[in-house]
Amino acid sequence: MLIDYLPIVVMAVLAGVFAVGSLMASSMLRPNRPNPVKLSAYECGNDPVRLPSGERFSVKFYLVAMLFIIFDIETIFLFPWAVSFRSLGLFGLVEMAVFIGLVFVAYVYIWRKGGFDWSAGEIAPNEADEVVERERALFTRSEQEVAKPPDVNEWQGAGRAG
Amino acid sequence: MNAHEYAFVVVATIGSIAAVAVVTARNVVHAALYLVVTLAAVGMTFLLLGAEFVGWVQILIYVGAIVILFLFGLMLTKAPIGRDTLDYQNRAVGAVVAVVVAIGLGSLILQAWPLASTPAAPSAPGGSDVLGSALFNTYVLPFEAVSFVLLAALIGAIVLARRDEGT
Amino acid sequence: MTGIDWVLLVGRVILVFVALLISVLLYIWMERKVIADFQTRTGPMRAGPRGVLVTFADGLKLFFKESISPTNADRPVYLLAPIIATIPAFLAFSVIPFGAPVVIFGRTVPLQLADLNIGVLWVLAMTSIGVYAVVLAGWSSGSNYPLLGAVRSTAQMVSYEVAMSLALVAVIMFSGHLKMSEIVAQQDKVWNVIPQFPAFVVYLICALAEVNRPPFDLAEAESELVAGFHTEYSGIRFALFYLGEYVNTVTVSAIAVTLFLGGWRGWWPFHGAAAWLGPVLWFVLKVTAVIYVYILVRGTLPRMRYDRLMNFGWKYLIPFGLFWVLATGAIVVLPDRYGHRRGAFMAVGIIVAVWLVMSLVKQLLESPRPAPASREGLAT
Numbered sequence: 001m002l003i004d005y006l007p008i009v010v011m012a013v014l015a016g017v018f019a020v021g022s023l024m025a026s027s028m029l030r031p032n033r034p035n036p037v038k039l040s041a042y043e044c045g046n047d048p049v050r051l052p053s054g055e056r057f058s059v060k061f062y063l064v065a066m067l068f069i070i071f072d073i074e075t076i077f078l079f080p081w082a083v084s085f086r087s088l089g090l091f092g093l094v095e096m097a098v099f100i101g102l103v104f105v106a107y108v109y110i111w112r113k114g115g116f117d118w119s120a121g122e123i124a125p126n127e128a129d130e131v132v133e134r135e136r137a138l139f140t141r142s143e144q145e146v147a148k149p150p151d152v153n154e155w156q157g158a159g160r161a162g
Numbered sequence: 163m164n165a166h167e168y169a170f171v172v173v174a175t176i177g178s179i180a181a182v183a184v185v186t187a188r189n190v191v192h193a194a195l196y197l198v199v200t201l202a203a204v205g206m207t208f209l210l211l212g213a214e215f216v217g218w219v220q221i222l223i224y225v226g227a228i229v230i231l232f233l234f235g236l237m238l239t240k241a242p243i244g245r246d247t248l249d250y251q252n253r254a255v256g257a258v259v260a261v262v263v264a265i266g267l268g269s270l271i272l273q274a275w276p277l278a279s280t281p282a283a284p285s286a287p288g289g290s291d292v293l294g295s296a297l298f299n300t301y302v303l304p305f306e307a308v309s310f311v312l313l314a315a316l317i318g319a320i321v322l323a324r325r326d327e328g329t
Numbered sequence: 330m331t332g333i334d335w336v337l338l339v340g341r342v343i344l345v346f347v348a349l350l351i352s353v354l355l356y357i358w359m360e361r362k363v364i365a366d367f368q369t370r371t372g373p374m375r376a377g378p379r380g381v382l383v384t385f386a387d388g389l390k391l392f393f394k395e396s397i398s399p400t401n402a403d404r405p406v407y408l409l410a411p412i413i414a415t416i417p418a419f420l421a422f423s424v425i426p427f428g429a430p431v432v433i434f435g436r437t438v439p440l441q442l443a444d445l446n447i448g449v450l451w452v453l454a455m456t457s458i459g460v461y462a463v464v465l466a467g468w469s470s471g472s473n474y475p476l477l478g479a480v481r482s483t484a485q486m487v488s489y490e491v492a493m494s495l496a497l498v499a500v501i502m503f504s505g506h507l508k509m510s511e512i513v514a515q516q517d518k519v520w521n522v523i524p525q526f527p528a529f530v531v532y533l534i535c536a537l538a539e540v541n542r543p544p545f546d547l548a549e550a551e552s553e554l555v556a557g558f559h560t561e562y563s564g565i566r567f568a569l570f571y572l573g574e575y576v577n578t579v580t581v582s583a584i585a586v587t588l589f590l591g592g593w594r595g596w597w598p599f600h601g602a603a604a605w606l607g608p609v610l611w612f613v614l615k616v617t618a619v620i621y622v623y624i625l626v627r628g629t630l631p632r633m634r635y636d637r638l639m640n641f642g643w644k645y646l647i648p649f650g651l652f653w654v655l656a657t658g659a660i661v662v663l664p665d666r667y668g669h670r671r672g673a674f675m676a677v678g679i680i681v682a683v684w685l686v687m688s689l690v691k692q693l694l695e696s697p698r699p700a701p702a703s704r705e706g707l708a709t
Contacts, residue, residue: 002166002210007442008423010342015419018346019412019569022392026565031395039400041472042560061484063323064639065231068487070312070319071647072227075494076219077297077308078654079450082501084294085658092298093658095306100651102309106316107648115320116643191406191468198461218450226457230487233464237480290447290507 063115074103170210177203185256194232201225215290333434345442349422352613353575354384359617360624367628388568396564401471410469411566414462414573418580421455424448424509425583428593428609440593440609441510448509449497452584453490456539460486462573463558470561478557481547481635486539488642493535495650499528499657500588513592520591524660524675527653527682529589531646533622534689536581538642540574543627544693547635582619583612590615630693637692649685653678 077099085092110116180199187193201224208217297305358373358381365372373380398404428440445451460483467479501507503525504515512521522529538545547557559570586592595611633641660674 002169004443004445005209007338007342008420008445010339011346011423011442012416012420014342014346015416016412019415022565022569023408023411026392026396030393030564033395034397036400038397041399041401041470042474059323061480062231062234063319064484064488065227065234066319066323067316067643068491069223069227069231070315071491072223072487072494074309074312075491075498076223077305078495078498079501079507080215080290080294080297082498083291083505083507084298085502086505086661087295088298089662093655093662095298095302096658097655098306099309100655102306103312103316104648104651106313110316110320111644113320115323116640189403191403195406195465214445214447215450218447218454222450222454222457226454226460227487230457230460230464230483233468234480234483237464237468237476290450 067110067115070103074100166210170207173203173206173210177207190236191233194229194236197232198225198229201229215293333436337433337436337438341438341440341442345422345427346419349419349576349579350572352579353572354388355381356579356617356620357384357575358382359620360627363621363624364628391568392565394564396566397561399471399561402561403469403471406465406469407561408566410462410466411562411569411573413465414459414570415576417455417458417462418573418576421452421459421580422576422583424451425580425587426510426513426592427583427612428605431605439510440605444508444510447507448512449501449507449588452580453494453497456486456490456493459573459577462570466562466570467558470558472561474556474560475558478560482541482558485545485547485635485638485642486541488639489535489538489545489646492531492642492646492650493539495647495654496528496532496535497588499650499653500525502654502657502661509587509592512588513594516591516594520589520594522589525589525657526675527649527678527685528657529585530682530686531650531653532585532589533619534685535646536585537623537626538638540577540581542578542623544630544633545638546632547638578620578623579616582616582623585619586612586615590619630690633693641689641692645685645688649681652681 078096081088081092081096085096088095177200180196180203183196184193184200187196202221205217205220205225208214208220361383362372362380373383376382376386398407423442424445426439426441426444430437430439432438463479463482463486467475467477467483470476500512500521503521504512506512506515515521537543541547559567562570593608593612595607595614656674656678660671
């Protein structure tokens with residue numbers, strides 16, 4: 001059985017040599033003229049800010065990862081069943097139907113609780129006016145800020161990022 | 163030593179070094195990556211023992227799903243990303259816990275498989291069909307119990323994730 | 330193993346590796362040409378006849394370009410990510426049979442690198458390792474756009490991985506094997522695409538999402554995230570990501586061909602000295618056809634919005650995948666007294682699959698607009 005993996009090991013070595021080799025060969029042949037502006041993180045010229053410094057990402061992403069683990073385990077159980085369910089016959093089918101059914105109950109529960117709803121940003125018609133007000137408030141405030149004379153220190157700080 | 167045993171020595175060494183690196187790494191994401199190496203080494207060990215299906219499921223679930231969840235947790239929360247040190251100076255307590263766990267596990271393994279006994283040859287077929295008939299004929303009840311565990315886990319996940327909205 | 334066995338083994342591996350590289354060069358050229366055709370442009374014309382060498386020229390250019398390592402980057406992980414993007418991509422292809430076995434030096438050599446017992450599971454394992462390239466690239470760049478792109482595209486990839494596994498399970502149930510060669514052998518009369526059409530549809534959609542191709546290319550939605558997880562990569566490091574992405578595209582197409590479209594089987598087998606050539610040509614033809622469909626989708630559909638992408642994955646594909654797995658079980662296992670059940674189940678499956686595609690297109694195309702009054706308000 002393990003002899004089957006020999007070509008895969010050879011392939012892994014070959015692909016690895018190709019990837020590492022091209023990285024190394026390129027590093028010897030290409031120009032290397034770094035400067036601070038070039039090396040700063042891409043942020044349209046602003047000073048880069050590390051993102052999860054103040055606020056968190058949406059907890060939805062974390063929820064997706066947790067749900068993924070659970071459903072992944074469920075599908076993994078399907079694989080041995082898929083190979084041997086012919087010999088198990090009706091009994092195996094009922095067995096798996098019960099298994100899937102129980103997880104499906106939880107699935108429906110999550111759906112009803114809104115665990116799969118990503119559309120928090122969907123604009124309902126009656127919300128539109130509110131959104132416009134918010135946008136307008138933002139717009140007028142930024143105009144006032146632009147009218148202010150620029151802070152000299154701020155300009156010097158921004159100079160590093162170009 | 164035959165090729166299997168050489169392969170086991172290599173895999174076990176890599177896994178152990180990575181396991182030590184998990185707890186000594188200063189960067190929490192690096193620690194998670196070392197954990198990937200350790201878990202992959204465990205999967206490889208299953209493979210070397212002839213349990214092909216279990217070995218790849220180990221990699222699929224632990225490497226492909228659980229460590230991804232860890233990384234998500236690290237990236238999404240204010241966990242110390244970057245070069246913050248990960249050292250709470252609790253070396254003594256850590257050492258005691260490590261020694262107790264090592265003695266416990268070691269004695270358990272030695273009781274189950276005394277040193278004099280010959281190692282199990284990797285001859286037992288661990289294919290998915292054998293596993294399937296065992297799982298769905300002999301161990302029906304534990305298998306159905308797993309679905310209850312998954313049910314509980316799903317509900318727990320949603321309750322935790324939605325607590326902030328008071329539902 | 331004797332010397333000749335080793336030569337044959339290493340020779341096969343090198344052959345597949347080089348063939349994959351060349352096919353990636355050609356498929357990228359094909360994609361650019363076809364897309365150009367949709368948009369009534371000529372596409373690349375300069376390098377080689379009708380621009381066929383353009384990808385090679387691009388690769389060469391990237392090779393000699395300066396590679397920038399951002400100051401914020403976590404350097405070891407930053408350099409590891411493109412390597413992780415490349416290796417699993419090549420490994421995933423290893424289990425795919427691309428031709429009938431041939432006889433060389435008196436030995437029967439299968440045109441497949443490794444016929445693993447857990448064939449289909451191997452593909453899933455490699456896919457899940459490929460996710461790391463995205464996560465690590467995004468995190469290690471030390472920049473916001475890559476991080477956002479990585480989080481987004483990881484969530485997308487894992488969500489669609491579940492539905493993809495369900496589609497694969499249905500095929501495995503139907504053919505009764507995890508081995509790729511057995512699945513091809515089982516399709517000698519009818520290709521799996523006919524009895525398993527719903528699984529085929531689910532697989533094609535999930536594969537698009539899995540390799541981050543349009544309309545699911547939210548990881549690199551350039552209007553919001555610059556270039557997603559590889560924003561901070563340049564030169565050869567970027568080229569490796571690009572290579573990995575296209576090798577993955579070839580691989581998912583080859584898996585679609587192997588599991589659903591009869592693999593290397595064709596109607597007109599070549600005879601005599603070139604008997605091995607026929608199956609290989611059929612395989613290449615089918616893979617090209619699937620990739621053409623993917624290019625067609627890219628040229629036709631707009632990019633999906635993220636909330637709709639996740640909704641579609643979790644609310645449509647997964648329950649449908651579960652339903653189809655149980656339906657397949659019922660088709661195969663339950664005794665059929667009247668002889669119509671198989672047909673009835675398949676009809677239901679095909680109808681639901683068509684409805685699935687329609688709902689995907691609907692999600693892509695419909696755009697709820699704010700009320701007219703508010704639009705005026707915004708204009709002032």
